[in-house]
Amino acid sequence: MPGSPLRRKLLTTLLLAPAGAWLIVFLVLPFIAIIIFSVGERAPEGGYQAALTLTQYANLPARAAAFWNTLILAPVGAFACLLVAYPVAYYLALKASQRWRLILLALIVIPFWTSLLMRTYAWMYILGGRGIPTLLAYVGIEDLRLINTPGAVLLGIVYGYLPLMILPIYVSLERLDRRLLEASADLGAKPVSTFFGITFRLSLPGVTTGFSLVMILLLGEYLIPTMLGGGKVFFLGNALVDLFLQSRNWPFGSAIAVTLVLVSVVVLIIANRVSSRFSGARQVDLI
Amino acid sequence: MRAFIAAVFAFLYLPIALVVLFSFNAGRHASELTGLSTQWYGKALSNPFLVEALKNSLFIATTSAFLAAVIGTAAALGLARVSPRIRAAFDALLGAAIVVPGVVIGISTLVALVQLFDAVNPMLASIWPGDAPPRLALGYGSIIAAHGLFSMALVSMIVRTRLGSLDRSLVEASSDLYATPFTTFRSIVLPQIMPAVLAGFLLAFTFSFDDFIIAFFVAGSQTTLPIYVFASIRRGVTPEINAIATIVLCASVFMVLLAQLLLRKRTPSH
Numbered sequence: 115m116p117g118s119p120l121r122r123k124l125l126t127t128l129l130l131a132p133a134g135a136w137l138i139v140f141l142v143l144p145f146i147a148i149i150i151f152s153v154g155e156r157a158p159e160g161g162y163q164a165a166l167t168l169t170q171y172a173n174l175p176a177r178a179a180a181f182w183n184t185l186i187l188a189p190v191g192a193f194a195c196l197l198v199a200y201p202v203a204y205y206l207a208l209k210a211s212q213r214w215r216l217i218l219l220a221l222i223v224i225p226f227w228t229s230l231l232m233r234t235y236a237w238m239y240i241l242g243g244r245g246i247p248t249l250l251a252y253v254g255i256e257d258l259r260l261i262n263t264p265g266a267v268l269l270g271i272v273y274g275y276l277p278l279m280i281l282p283i284y285v286s287l288e289r290l291d292r293r294l295l296e297a298s299a300d301l302g303a304k305p306v307s308t309f310f311g312i313t314f315r316l317s318l319p320g321v322t323t324g325f326s327l328v329m330i331l332l333l334g335e336y337l338i339p340t341m342l343g344g345g346k347v348f349f350l351g352n353a354l355v356d357l358f359l360q361s362r363n364w365p366f367g368s369a370i371a372v373t374l375v376l377v378s379v380v381v382l383i384i385a386n387r388v389s390s391r392f393s394g395a396r397q398v399d400l401i
Numbered sequence: 402m403r404a405f406i407a408a409v410f411a412f413l414y415l416p417i418a419l420v421v422l423f424s425f426n427a428g429r430h431a432s433e434l435t436g437l438s439t440q441w442y443g444k445a446l447s448n449p450f451l452v453e454a455l456k457n458s459l460f461i462a463t464t465s466a467f468l469a470a471v472i473g474t475a476a477a478l479g480l481a482r483v484s485p486r487i488r489a490a491f492d493a494l495l496g497a498a499i500v501v502p503g504v505v506i507g508i509s510t511l512v513a514l515v516q517l518f519d520a521v522n523p524m525l526a527s528i529w530p531g532d533a534p535p536r537l538a539l540g541y542g543s544i545i546a547a548h549g550l551f552s553m554a555l556v557s558m559i560v561r562t563r564l565g566s567l568d569r570s571l572v573e574a575s576s577d578l579y580a581t582p583f584t585t586f587r588s589i590v591l592p593q594i595m596p597a598v599l600a601g602f603l604l605a606f607t608f609s610f611d612d613f614i615i616a617f618f619v620a621g622s623q624t625t626l627p628i629y630v631f632a633s634i635r636r637g638v639t640p641e642i643n644a645i646a647t648i649v650l651c652a653s654v655f656m657v658l659l660a661q662l663l664l665r666k667r668t669p670s671h
Contacts (some may be wrong), residue, residue: 117406121408122482122604123660125482126479126482126483127479128475128479129475129476129478129479129482129499130475130476130483132453132471132475132476132486133472133473133475133476133479133495133553133557134470134476134491136472136546136549136550136553137491137494137495137498137550139546140499140510140513140547141494141498141501141506141550143513144509144510144512144513144514145509147509147512147513147516148508148509148513151512159556162516198409201402201405201406201409202406202638203500205402205403205406209402211560212614218406218410220658220661221410221413221414222413223657224653224654224657224658225413225417225580226412227604227607227608227611227653227656227657228417228607228611228649228650228653228654228657229609229610229611229627229646229649229650229653230439230611230613231613231630231631232417232420232611232630232649232650233417233626235415235420235630235634235642235646236416236417236419236420237416237637237647238634238638239419239420239423239638239643240416240419242638243598263574269509273413273416273517276409276413277413289444302524305590321505327500330500330502332503333501334503334504334614335502335504336504336614337613337614337631341634351504351614354504354508355617356507358511358618359617359618364512367508368508368512371504371508371509374502374504374505375501375505378500378501378502382500400668
């Protein structure tokens with residue numbers, strides 16, 4: 115039988131100590147550090163000078179374009195993902211045969227775990243000057259600009275984040291009690307009202323999980339707007355790279371990062387409210 | 402409905418397929434396939450900067466995934482033994498480690514480490530007996546630490562799912578037969594969670610190997626493969642990049658399929 119309570123406690127502590135230390139040193143403390151930086155001032159040579167001021171936050175409108183682009187394209191992108199993802203998740207969970215379901219699920223998980231850089235590069239390649247525009251020129255459509263437009267960024271977003279949207283919706287649809295659908299049909303409900311009254315309602319936790327995950331990751335997205343938006347579609351991620359790695363205004367960058375995290379927290383709280391209204395919390399497996 | 406599903410899968414895979422196809426292009430241009438050749442692979446693999454970046458990435462991914470597998474598994478085992486309150490605190494932090502965007506992880510690690518190094522380096526210099534005191538700087542260590550944060554949380558999540566479906570009766574039978582807790586762990590629990598640990602390792606490796614944004618902030622003067630590729634893309638699209646992309650994509654696909662096989666074994670209801 116297990117040893118004395120003391121030994122048991124010691125073992126538990128030993129098991130948790132490394133993870134706890136890692137979380138504190140590389141997650142909690144760094145986050146406290148950027149909060150401190152965000153109320154500081156920029157040193158003349160760049161970097162940080164201790165202070166207690168809200169100047170950096172008052173200065174946020176200086177990056178208004180990046181805020182607007184992000185705050186518009188992130189929800190729009192997440193919504194576009196949802197429109198494409200829902201039918202796929204529905205088909206996988208309720209229509210596909212067991213064998214096909216496993217194969218198709220694997221085909222969705224694989225892109226999720228492959229390099230976003232390489233996958234975004236693929237679109238850069240296709241939309242770029244020597245890709246589709248050259249092909250279109252053969253059939254007489256000339257000078258069509260595809261890359262470096264908001265549309266290209268939106269396409270890249272849907273492409274990059276589709277798997278992350280499909281998986282949680284699939285999970286909530288797969289656990290749906292099918293007898294409810296039969297009962298609804300037996301009671302004379304039309305397929306459309308069965309769908310909106312039961313299926314969609316019960317899949318809302320998955321929808322909100324997917325939507326909030328995609329939206330939060332989009333708030334910090336850098337690669338897609340950089341590669342497919344050129345210098346024209348700036349996101350907060352671009353502003354942060356500029357402020358930390360090029361113009362070295364760390365306090366202002368920290369204020370933007372803290373704001374970004376606060377927006378994410380608000381998104382998560384709203385998502386939590388929505389999904390707990392419709393059912394209990396659900397775990398999503400990413401593999 | 403079926404046509405729509407087929408279109409979505411085509412949308413997911415055609416761009417990748419094109420990149421792979423044109424990596425074998427004899428010519429330079431994306432618009433025309435002028436014959437098949439493997440010359441771009443040769444060019445890529447004889448580029449010393451690229452090989453250096455590849456070696457760095459392999460080292461960083463292996464180390465961070467190994468640390469994450471050990472520490473994440475220990476955390477998963479430990480969390481099964483603590484009060485709900487401590488578990489909730491860990492859950493919140495582990496969840497944050499997964500959900501917080503990479504940009505924020507990168508920035509905050511950069512800020513914190515630079516402050517720390519600025520404080521520690523003068524102290525090291527003052528107590529160092531020789532002329533050239535060691536200087537702490539951003540590099541391998543900071544990338545490994547920042548990647549390990551996400552990966553550890555990921556491994557602990559995967560292993561906990563497996564622990565939840567563990568056959569308890571075997572554990573009880575083992576201790577009824579007077580096996581020590583350690584023996585029970587080694588011969589009953591460990592074999593059952595091992596596939597999940599390995600799958601976690603593979604996914605952690607894939608994450609670290611593919612990550613651009615975190616490494617971009619904390620790499621210091623080091624270069625990883627994604628950082629090198631990103632810099633080359635900014636200079637212009639070439640078939641050489643297609644060749645590298647193809648190699649990286651194949652490696653990820655292999656790793657993920659292996660991870661899925663490991664997780665599917667003995668959990669048919671997954």
